Amino acid sequence: MKYSAFARTKWFLFTAGLVLGALIILAIRFATYHVTATHYHANFAVYINGQREEFKGPQYYEEVAACVAHGPIQPAQRAHMHDNINSVIHVHDDGVTWNQFFNNIGWNLGPNFIQDSQQHLYVEDDTNKLNIVLNGQNLTDITSIADQTIKDRDRLLISYGNIDSKTVDAEYKSVPATAKHYDESQDPASCAGQMQKVTVSDRFHHLF
Numbered sequence: 001m002k003y004s005a006f007a008r009t010k011w012f013l014f015t016a017g018l019v020l021g022a023l024i025i026l027a028i029r030f031a032t033y034h035v036t037a038t039h040y041h042a043n044f045a046v047y048i049n050g051q052r053e054e055f056k057g058p059q060y061y062e063e064v065a066a067c068v069a070h071g072p073i074q075p076a077q078r079a080h081m082h083d084n085i086n087s088v089i090h091v092h093d094d095g096v097t098w099n100q101f102f103n104n105i106g107w108n109l110g111p112n113f114i115q116d117s118q119q120h121l122y123v124e125d126d127t128n129k130l131n132i133v134l135n136g137q138n139l140t141d142i143t144s145i146a147d148q149t150i151k152d153r154d155r156l157l158i159s160y161g162n163i164d165s166k167t168v169d170a171e172y173k174s175v176p177a178t179a180k181h182y183d184e185s186q187d188p189a190s191c192a193g194q195m196q197k198v199t200v201s202d203r204f205h206h207l208f
Contacts, residue, residue: 038091038092038093038094039090039091039092040091040152040153040179040183041088041089041090041091041152041153041178041179041182041183042088042089042091042150042151042152042153042154042155042156042179043087043088043089043153043154043155043156043175043176043177043178043179044087044089044154044155044156044157044158044175045087045156045157045158045171045174045175046114046158046159047157047158047159047160047161047171048114048116048122048159048160048161049160049161049162050161050163050167052171052174053086053116054086055081055086055105059105059106059117060081060086060105060106060117061080061081061082061083061084062076062077062080062081062082062090073092073093075100075103075104076104077092077093078091078092078093078096078100078104079091079092079093079096079100079101079104079150080101080104080105081105087175087176087178088176088178088179088182089101089150090182091150091152095149096149096150097146097147097148097149097150098145098146098147098148098150098156099146099147101150102114105117109145109146109158110144110146111144111146112124112130112144113130114130114158114160122160127162128160128161128162129141129160129161129162129163130158130159130160131157131158131159131160131161131163131168132144132145132156132157132158133156133157133159133168133172134148134154134155134156134157135154135155135156136155136172138165138168140168152179152183153177153179153180153183154179155172155175155177155179156175157171157172157175159171
C-alpha cells in the first residue's frame with residue numbers, strides 16, 4: 001500500500017512537471033511571438049545601346065509617406081527604389097518577379113524586349129540582343145528572367161544593343177554589389193517591411 005501511494009505521488013509529480021513545463025514553453029511562445037515581413041535587396045543596371053539608364057526623376061522612387069500608409073500592400077510597395085539610388089531594389093513581399101519590379105517603375109520586361117517609361121520599345125533583331133547576366137551567369141539566348149523571382153542579393157545586368165561579350169562583361173562589372181550592406185542597414189522607410197502588429201488571435205495560432 002505504501003509503495004502504491006508513493007508510486008501515485010511520483011506519477012502525479014511527473015505529470016504535473018510535464019504540464020508545467022509545457023505551459024511555460026507556451027507562455028514564452030505567446031509572449032515573444034512577432035511577425036516580420038519580407039525585406040531584402042538586390043542590385044541591377046540597365047544599358048541601352050551602350051548608355052547606362054540613370055532612372056532620373058521622382059517617378060522611379062518610392063516616397064516614405066507612401067511606405068508608411070496603412071492598408072493592403074500596394075504593387076509599388078512590393079519592390080521599388082529609394083532615395084535616388086538607382087542600383088538598389090528594395091523587396092518587401094514574397095514572389096516578386098523582375099518584370100513586376102520594372103512594371104512598378106513604368107518599364108516593361110519581356111523574353112526578348114525591354115520597354116522604358118517613355119514607351120520606347122527595344123526588341124531583339126538580327127543586329128541587337130537583349131543581353132542578360134544574372135549573378136555572373138550570362139543567360140542571353142538561354143532563358144528569360146522576366147518571370148523569375150528576385151532573390152536576396154541578386155545582381156542583374158540588362159543590356160540591349162549590338163555589343164560584344166567583352167562589353168557585356170564590363171557593363172556587368174559596373175553593377176554594384178551593395179545589397180548585403182542594405183540588408184544589414186536600416187531601411188529608409190518601412191514599406192511593409194516593418195514589424196507587423198500582432199493580435200491575441202495571432203499569438204494563440206502560433207502556440208501549436
